[in-house]
Amino acid sequence: MQRESHAIIIGGSLAGLLAARVLAKHFDRVTVIERDFFPEKPAPRPGIPQSRHLHILLTRGKIILEQLFPGLENELIAAGAPRLDPKSIAWLSPAGWATHFTPDPDDLVMFSRDLLDRQIRRRLTENTNVHFLEGGTVTGLLANTQGTAIAGVSVRKRDRQNPGNINEENLNADLVVDASGKVSQTPKWLKKIGYESPPETAINAFVGYATRIYESSGKLSDTAPVFVSTAPPFRTRGGALFPIEGNRWLAIMAGGDRDYPPADETGFVEFARTLPTPMIYDAIKDAKAIAPAYSYRGTENRLRHYDRLSRYPENLVIVGHAVCAFNPVYGQGMTVAGLDAMMLDECLQKQRQQHPEGDLTGFGRHFQQKLAKLHTVPWTFAISQDSRYRGSEGAKPNLAARLTINYMDLVLKALTTDAKVCQAFLEVLHMIEPPTILFHPKIAVKAIGQLGS
16 A cells, blocks of 8 residues: 655745645645644734735736635635725835836735635635644654655644643654745754755845724725835835725835834824825824734845755755745735745656656755745845845845846836836736846836936
8 A cells, every 4th residue: 555645834824825735736645834823714823923014916926826726816805805906006116106007907906914814724624635733833854864854843732722731743744845934943953953054145124114904984995005115225214005805904104224113103193294195194194093003123135045055855845935035015925935836836746757656856956946046036126125225234236236226226217107117117026027028128228218317
C-alpha cells in the first residue's frame, strides 16, 4: 500500500492559505499550522497585526484568486464588499492629480482583510485533504538522520477551551512550507540543524500608518474614494479613504521619515487636515467613527536570500513575507502571495513530470531560485520608493536604480496630463504588464518631454 503524502504549512496567513490551495492538488494531506485560533466571523487576530488597515488587491492578484477559488469575487460582493468604478477614484500622485485611469476593465472590489481571509478559509475547508491545526506554534524543523532534508516540524499545541493545556509533538511531512511572515524563525532553525542562515537585505524608511473606520452617513456617504500618495523626500504624508463591507469607510493616514500619524481622535483628524488636499479631512471631520484608530509601524522591507545559500536542505520552501517582505503601504503583499502560490504550483507540476514517483530532490533550491527572480520587480519598486526618504536606512540603490528612479519621476509627471501614460503606469503597478512597457518609445518620448517642465 502506497504511503500517504503529507505537506505542512507553517502559518495561516494569506500566503499560507493560497499555498494550501495549491498543495492540495499535489499531496494526499495538507496541514496548516496556525498559532492563533481563527475567529468564527471576520475579525482581526494577533497573527495579522496589519489586518485592521487598508488592503488593496491589485488586478493581477484578483485574477489569481479567481483562478484558485472560482466565484470568490461574487462571494465577497454577496458578503457586502462594495464595487467601485476605477474612474471614480481620485488619485493625487507624487507629481499631481492623475488623469482618469482604468487598470482593470472590471470594477474594483473593496473589502477588509478579515473578510477575504474568512472567505478563503471557508473555501479551503471544502478540500477534504486540507486540515487546520489551530493554536499550534512550530518550535523547530526536524532533519532526517543524514541531515540533508527536512522531515517535519516540532509543534507546541494549545487547547482552545483550555489554553493552559499544552502538548508537544513531532509531525512528519514530505514537504514543509514556511509561510509564517516576517517573524519567520527558519533562519534560526536552519542554524540549529547545521545550515547557514540566509543573508538579508533590509531597507527601512520608517513609514507608519494609522487607520480608523467610520460609519457611512452624511457627507461621507457621498464622498468619492481618494488616494493621496506620499512624495518623498519633500512630502512625507499621505492618506486614503475607501469604502469596505458593512456600509463602512476606512480612512488611513501614513507618514514616512518617522512622521507617524497619531492614533488619538484629535491627532488623527488633524493629520488629515495637513494633507495636500482637503478631501479626506472634509469627509471625516464630522463623520461618526465606529472604532478607535489603530497604528502600525512594522513597515521595513526585508529580503532573505535563501537562493544564495551554498547548502540548502531538501523538502523545505519559504514563501510570502517569510522570504520577501515589502512595505505594506504599496499594496503589493496580497498579490505577491498569489504569485508565490502560482509559482509553487508550476514548479511542483514540473517536478512531478520529471519524478512521477514523488521524489522532491532539488525541488526546494530550484523553487527558491525561481521565487527570487519573481520577487525582483515588486522588491525593486518598494525599495526605490522607500530609498527616497531622507532618513531611510539600509542598502542604497546603485547607479542603474537611481537612473530608473529619475526616469520614473518623469513618467509620474507625464501621467498627470496623458491618459495613455497613466494607463501604462497603472498596468505595471497592478502587475498586468512588465515594467519594460514604460520604456517603450511611445511612453519614453512623453516622459522625457517632461524635462525642464
